[in-house]
Amino acid sequence: MTLVCRPTYGKLLSSAPMLAITSPSPSALCPPLPSRLRLKARPFRFGTGGLLALSVPFRAFSVSASASEFPERIGFLGMGIMGTPMTHNLIKAGCNITVWNRTKSRCDPLISLGAKYKASPEEVAASCDITFAMLSDPESAVEVACGTHGVVNGLSPGKGYVDVSTVDGATSKLISEHIKATGALFLEAPVSGSKKPAEDGQLIFLTAGDKALYETVSPLLDIMGKSRFYLGDVGNGAAMKLVVNMIMGSMMASFSEGLLLSKKVGLDPNVLVEVVSQGAISTPMYKLKGPSMVQSHYPTAFPLKHQQKDMRLALGLAESVCQSTPIAAAANELYKVAKSYGLSDEDFSAVIEALKAKQ
Numbered sequence: 001m002t003l004v005c006r007p008t009y010g011k012l013l014s015s016a017p018m019l020a021i022t023s024p025s026p027s028a029l030c031p032p033l034p035s036r037l038r039l040k041a042r043p044f045r046f047g048t049g050g051l052l053a054l055s056v057p058f059r060a061f062s063v064s065a066s067a068s069e070f071p072e073r074i075g076f077l078g079m080g081i082m083g084t085p086m087t088h089n090l091i092k093a094g095c096n097i098t099v100w101n102r103t104k105s106r107c108d109p110l111i112s113l114g115a116k117y118k119a120s121p122e123e124v125a126a127s128c129d130i131t132f133a134m135l136s137d138p139e140s141a142v143e144v145a146c147g148t149h150g151v152v153n154g155l156s157p158g159k160g161y162v163d164v165s166t167v168d169g170a171t172s173k174l175i176s177e178h179i180k181a182t183g184a185l186f187l188e189a190p191v192s193g194s195k196k197p198a199e200d201g202q203l204i205f206l207t208a209g210d211k212a213l214y215e216t217v218s219p220l221l222d223i224m225g226k227s228r229f230y231l232g233d234v235g236n237g238a239a240m241k242l243v244v245n246m247i248m249g250s251m252m253a254s255f256s257e258g259l260l261l262s263k264k265v266g267l268d269p270n271v272l273v274e275v276v277s278q279g280a281i282s283t284p285m286y287k288l289k290g291p292s293m294v295q296s297h298y299p300t301a302f303p304l305k306h307q308q309k310d311m312r313l314a315l316g317l318a319e320s321v322c323q324s325t326p327i328a329a330a331a332n333e334l335y336k337v338a339k340s341y342g343l344s345d346e347d348f349s350a351v352i353e354a355l356k357a358k359q
């Protein structure tokens with residue numbers, strides 16, 4: 001596994017080499033930098049030049065660069081909760097962006113910021129060097145890539161397609177085969193991190209596929225994210241993302257049980273949130289979502305329907321290798337119940353409502 005980071009020497013960094021860090025625990029090697037130290041828009045590089053294999057605790061870093069150093073024309077498909085801020089950050093960094101969304105009106109804020117618009121994924125892919133897609137689920141990812149007026153119709157050798165949606169490995173491989181048949185390159189690159197990290201350019205990219213495309217788009221990933229992992233063959237990025245989200249979905253279900261139990265035995269759940277946040281099981285997720293969950297508010301950052309999709313896909317992954325996942329299976333049932341209560345478009349923390357209904 002390789003995590004590519006750049007040493008943090010401040011502005012002198014403009015000529016610093018990229019460092020390929022190999023580590024069993026790369027995120028531990030790369031603690032978050034204060035945002036004031038993160039400069040965006042780093043130089044565009046093709047190929048592997050400047051890559052060194054080092055095991056040192058440096059983290060991702062970016063330096064100012066002129067927009068001409070990025071791939072010339074970048075397409076972005078899917079202007080949802082995630083796609084919109086990711087595209088916004090690329091525009092802010094000076095990239096030449098063309099957008100498309102099934103519901104055209106969701107492109108309007110980006111167009112007003114300078115993005116061009118095309119009427120289909122095919123036209124975006126035909127007019128751009130690199131096209132990103134951030135779509136709901138396996139079905140929409142396949143439709144946009146391979147359907148009528150889909151991306152494959154606009155691709156040709158020399159172009160690249162980067163799918164940052166969360167899908168299963170089989171879907172990703174299917175899309176990859178269709179993309180590669182055009183002579184273009186393919187990278188799967190699902191992200192860990194939600195609406196706020198997307199807005200702040202703090203996503204974690206879990207990439208796999210064509211290494212040359214990974215290197216080409218790395219400066220763009222560094223605009224949108226704080227770190228990136230290259231995991232090898234197509235399917236590995238999808239699998240990593242599903243395992244991470246399986247853990248997250250189970251944690252949220254368990255946290256929900258704790259909040260409700262604390263209240264039922266006469267404790268203040270707000271105090272529970274505080275106690276948890278000070279101890280070994282502290283996570284930013286509990287601290288961020290706990291107070292609004294106590295008030296039964298679920299402002300959507302990560303839609304519950306997407307979390308349930310990820311649980312379902314993760315359980316399929318586990319089944320494919322005969323791995324027992326009873327906790328995730330139980331949590332998935334709660335997300336299904338919450339969906340049946342009409343909570344699909346609420347934040348996934350609304351899973352707590354499924355447990356309330358049981359009481």
Ligand SMILES: NC(=O)C1=CN([C@@H]2O[C@H](COP(=O)(O)OP(=O)(O)OC[C@H]3O[C@@H](n4cnc5c(N)ncnc54)[C@H](OP(=O)(O)O)[C@@H]3O)[C@@H](O)[C@H]2O)C=CC1
Binds near residue numbers: 079144164
């Ligand atoms: N929100 C989050 O915190 C995170 C989400 N993800 C993953 O990122 C992906 C996108 O998530 P998010 O932005 O939250 O989702 P949204 O529901 O906000 O956006 C989904 C996007 O997919 C488009 N879409 C859906 N179905 C189709 C279709 N059949 N054809 C064409 N376009 C379609 C939507 O278009 P339209 O506007 O027309 O509906 C929209 O642009 C998902 O895979 C999710 O699991 C990953 C990390 C974090």
Ligand SMILES: O=CC(=O)O
Binds near residue numbers: 166
């Ligand atoms: O997929 C969701 C996330 O927060 O990551």
